[in-house]
Amino acid sequence: MRRIGAAVLSLGVFLAIWKLATVIGGYPEYILPAPEVVAERGWRAVGSGVLWEHAGVTVLEIVLGFAVGASTAVITGVALGKSVLIERVLSPYIVAAQAVPILALAPLLDIWFGGGLLARVAICALIVFFPIAIATMVGIRSTDPQLVEMLRSLGAGPAQRTRLVEIPSALPVIFGGLRVGVTLAVIGAVVAEWAGASVGLGVLINIANQGLFDTPLMFVALVSLAAIGLAFYGLVVLVERRLIRH
Amino acid sequence: MTGTPTDPRGLDIAIGDVDVRFGAPGGEVRALEGLSLDIPAGSFTAVIGPNGCGKSTLLRLVAGLLAADAGTVAVGGIVPRPGDGRVGLAFQQPRLVPWRSTADNVALPLELAGVGASERRDRAAEALERVGLAAAAALRPRELSGGMAQRAGLARALITDPPVLLLDEPFSALDALTRETFDAELQRLWLERPRTVVLVTHSVGEAVRVASQVVVMTPRPGRVARIVDIPLAWPRGPELADSPGAGALAAEVRQALAAEHAVELRPWTGGEAMA
Secondary structure, eight states: OHHHHHHHHHHHHHHHHHHHHHHHHOOOTTTSOOHHHHHHHHHHHHHHTHHHHHHHHHHHHHHHHHHHHHHHHHHHHHHHHHOHHHHHHHHHHHHHHHHSOHHHHHHHHHHHTTTSHHHHHHHHHHHHHHHHHHHHHHHHHTSOHHHHHHHHHTTOOHHHHIIIIIHHHHHHHHHHHHHHHHHHHHHHHHHHHHHSOSSSHHHHHHIIIIISOOHHHHHHHHHHHHHHHHHHHHHHHHHHHHHOOO | OOOOOOOTTOOOEEEEEEEEEESSSSSOEEEEEEEEEEEOTTOEEEEEOOTTSSHHHHHHHHHTSSOOSEEEEEETTBOOOTTSSSEEEEOSSOOOOTTSOHHHHHTHHHHHTTOOHHHHHHHHHHHHHHTTOGGGTTOOGGGSOHHHHHHHHHHHHHTTOOSEEEEESTTTTSOHHHHHHHHHHHHHHHHHSOOEEEEEESOHHHHHHHOSEEEEEOSSSBOEEEEEEOOOOSSOOGGGGGSHHHHHHHHHHHHHHHHHOHHHHOHHHHHHHHO
16 A cells, blocks of 8 residues: 555656656647647547557567567576577677677568567567566576585486576576566667557657657657556566565 | 385495596596495495595495496496485485475485375375474474484485485584484484494594494595494484493594594694695
């Protein structure tokens, strides 16, 4: 109850400062619209179905991109953590792929993956991959070697050691990576949409900003993205709390 | 793995001229060198020596966790392999998995052997009962005291009823009083169900209290310096420590240790001369 109260209070303070800035600054609507203007625009966008159409596609991209990126990252991270050889061979490519700006890579991936949903999922998955793979590797490496030796003394093979001790003990660190990854999935979806899509919240931002000069609508898209990011982050935290209870 | 028919009195351990080295060539540490030791089936052997003399290495060799660089190791005539069900090992630290209940920790060897859930539960309860932990089955490791956690580690080593039990200083982190009750319980467990027990320890008193023979090791690289037989009758009660027979045997073990580890054991006599 107190947590919800604090969240409502901080939202109220945020909106008040926003409103104050528009009143004191006296900015025109196309630079900084007041919160109630954005709310009213959002209401109309919901009513006309425009917001759902774009948000639905973006949510789908985020869910698929995060699922693909996170699952391959955890598997790769376990392999990197367990084998020094695999880490030596793979990590230069993983780091290099991360260092190349995703904005530059996205149009290329869009072409390679045929420009559809698949391309956007791939771009999203790529940006999600790095923090989760690294977190998993670090988590696996930090397993208590005494527990591993105990399992070994009982005849447990590498796969059993991974399942019984290494992954469970790496979970808190893996979830640190998943928290970062899920917010990056939102960015990945928008970047992918900018690289070539006709629908999605990223597309809506472009339409509102450059086509219609409808800054309140652009704010509606931004606020929606923020809300989607918060919701998915909350979901990850929820799963984390259910899985890690010792 | 768990159903292997074995001599109810345990298996013998034969170690022949074993070398174990650690680290890269050049900077390597010779942990054991030319170590030979025969441990009769059903005996209670204490291995004693200061830190770094290779006692734990010796146990890991018998448990099959470590391969010798030279020489032979056999448990009941066969090269030991982890998980072969012949050896139970309890470590210096309890090494319990923190997110499992005590019962699930104790049942871990059965789980790895593919034993079903209901049989695991029954046998874990039985093993916990034997070490006096029946009430702690549902607790998590962090809810156990140091002594309780060590009991759980012991129960895990005993749950498959292995013919050989290896104990790597399992009580060294406990206070002296708790230790004495543990020594008595070890003795009870061994008398109830005879098997080959090898206990690594720092304590001469403990070694004489519980063992049928005490193996004194040399400093690194470790070898057997001397074996002192402890022909005291069982069961050995707390009054034994004050008996003249036990006192003489303890003195014999101490002398053997002092002869081998003069500098480590009496730094104040040799320290200045060395410097």
